[in-house]
Amino acid sequence: MSSLPHASVVSRIAHELCEHQPSTMPSGRWWQYLQSNFYACPEPFTLARRDALQVGATAMFDIGLRTAVASVLTASSLARAANPFELRRDLKDGEMYMSLFDQKRGREFFPQPPRDVVFHERRPRTPHFRPRNGRCVDLAWECHVSPFNPRIRERYLSHTRNCQARARYWRHDGPARPTLVVIHGFVADAYIFNEWFFQLQWFYERLGLDVVCLTLPFHGTRRGVHSAFSGQLFFSQGISWVAEAFRQAVPEFRALLNYLEGRGAPGVGVSGISLGGYTTALLASLEPRLAFAIPNVPVVSMPDLLLEWNPLGALLRLGMLAGDISLQQVRHMTAIHCPLSYEPVIPKDRLMVIGGVGDRLAPPKHARLLWDHWDRPTMHWFPGNHIIHLDQGQYLRYIAKFLDRIGFLPRAVTPPPIAACAA
Numbered sequence: 001m002s003s004l005p006h007a008s009v010v011s012r013i014a015h016e017l018c019e020h021q022p023s024t025m026p027s028g029r030w031w032q033y034l035q036s037n038f039y040a041c042p043e044p045f046t047l048a049r050r051d052a053l054q055v056g057a058t059a060m061f062d063i064g065l066r067t068a069v070a071s072v073l074t075a076s077s078l079a080r081a082a083n084p085f086e087l088r089r090d091l092k093d094g095e096m097y098m099s100l101f102d103q104k105r106g107r108e109f110f111p112q113p114p115r116d117v118v119f120h121e122r123r124p125r126t127p128h129f130r131p132r133n134g135r136c137v138d139l140a141w142e143c144h145v146s147p148f149n150p151r152i153r154e155r156y157l158s159h160t161r162n163c164q165a166r167a168r169y170w171r172h173d174g175p176a177r178p179t180l181v182v183i184h185g186f187v188a189d190a191y192i193f194n195e196w197f198f199q200l201q202w203f204y205e206r207l208g209l210d211v212v213c214l215t216l217p218f219h220g221t222r223r224g225v226h227s228a229f230s231g232q233l234f235f236s237q238g239i240s241w242v243a244e245a246f247r248q249a250v251p252e253f254r255a256l257l258n259y260l261e262g263r264g265a266p267g268v269g270v271s272g273i274s275l276g277g278y279t280t281a282l283l284a285s286l287e288p289r290l291a292f293a294i295p296n297v298p299v300v301s302m303p304d305l306l307l308e309w310n311p312l313g314a315l316l317r318l319g320m321l322a323g324d325i326s327l328q329q330v331r332h333m334t335a336i337h338c339p340l341s342y343e344p345v346i347p348k349d350r351l352m353v354i355g356g357v358g359d360r361l362a363p364p365k366h367a368r369l370l371w372d373h374w375d376r377p378t379m380h381w382f383p384g385n386h387i388i389h390l391d392q393g394q395y396l397r398y399i400a401k402f403l404d405r406i407g408f409l410p411r412a413v414t415p416p417p418i419a420a421c422a423a
Contacts, residue, residue: 040307047383121139179267270290280298299362380394
């Protein structure tokens with residue numbers, strides 16, 4: 001098998017002092033000891049002139065996109081956030097999740113699905129790449145996971161379309177192959193977009209893997225009937241809904257894993273972008289059957305991220321002031337589903353983190369913090385932003401080398417040389 005370079009940072013972009021810097025991950029309770037101005041701290045990089053120009057240009061694009069998305073989220077959350085009774089209920093709910101986590105019952109929050117989950121297959125109704133030696137099907141299944149919080153249970157379950165999990169599955173003819181599951185980012189659930197973004201055809205045809213694109217709760221066809229946009233209900237309904245959406249996503253993934261193993265898949269790994277990267281990192285902390293986990297431009301602290309997303313950050317500060325709570329308390333309320341709260345349950349050599357130097361939607365300090373929390377596994381930095389991944393060809397080839405090193409690729413596949421990467 002081929003091996004990766006000895007250094008855990010394998011990109012041509014060097015982080016300032018790189019692995020010689022002290023860890024950014026505090027010991028003990030991360031929500032309490034992570035610096036209070038983490039959201040405002042820049043992440044320094046040593047960049048060549050060409051890379052600096054690329055990073056600066058792509059970062060400006062991200063800032064504009066971030067402001068637009070934050071404005072829409074602020075508008076959809078304003079009525080709820082301005083209601084003092086709703087705010088009081090949200091904070092009470094947050095204390096419930098804090099208490100559960102402090103009792104060391106965080107992992108119990110994410111239930112195992114029933115073993116008899118029924119998967120339904122149908123022909124895709126939207127555009128997709130058509131494999132020459134296989135087929136593409138859309139999957140649907142229900143795990144019947146009830147929200148932990150009884151106050152919102154009935155309202156949450158009233159969104160019946162969200163109760164059915166969805167995924168698109170490309171599989172080769174013959175026996176099931178090692179399978180890559182990808183998880184999209186916030187609002188970016190369209191299969192055709194993720195097919196291009198994750199280069200799924202390349203993984204399918206060049207590396208010989210089966211591939212699955214999983215849809216998160218309240219996205220795509222699972223969105224609420226009156227949602228203004230896909231994913232709105234994931235974040236706009238308060239602390240409880242975010243926690244319960246992750247509580248739902250984990251057993252749905254586990255049911256999918258059971259299904260793939262039942263079909264004979266010799267291994268299943270996961271990669272996700274942004275919100276999907278957060279979910280990927282969480283799964284690496286909960287599901288030991290995973291062959292690997294590769295968060296791509298991940299978020300790791302939701303409160304710290306939202307403080308950067310103005311005008312949404314201003315709304316969060318106003319809510320903290322009105323509720324007389326600190327940033328540390330808000331972090332604590334989200335700790336039950338935060339990847340920083342748990343040690344990974346798969347070995348370090350099966351973890352990889354990908355970060356964008358010019359990313360301003362999920363700034364690189366989040367990827368760096370996760371890298372430090374995971375004891376610095378393989379890391380790749382690219383000179384681009386959240387959406388525009390410049391030099392993507394290079395990190396795809398590093399992923400291929402990574403998968404070859406851990407023995408995940410089919411035996412007949414030889415990973416392409418890194419030196420031949422696309423610009």
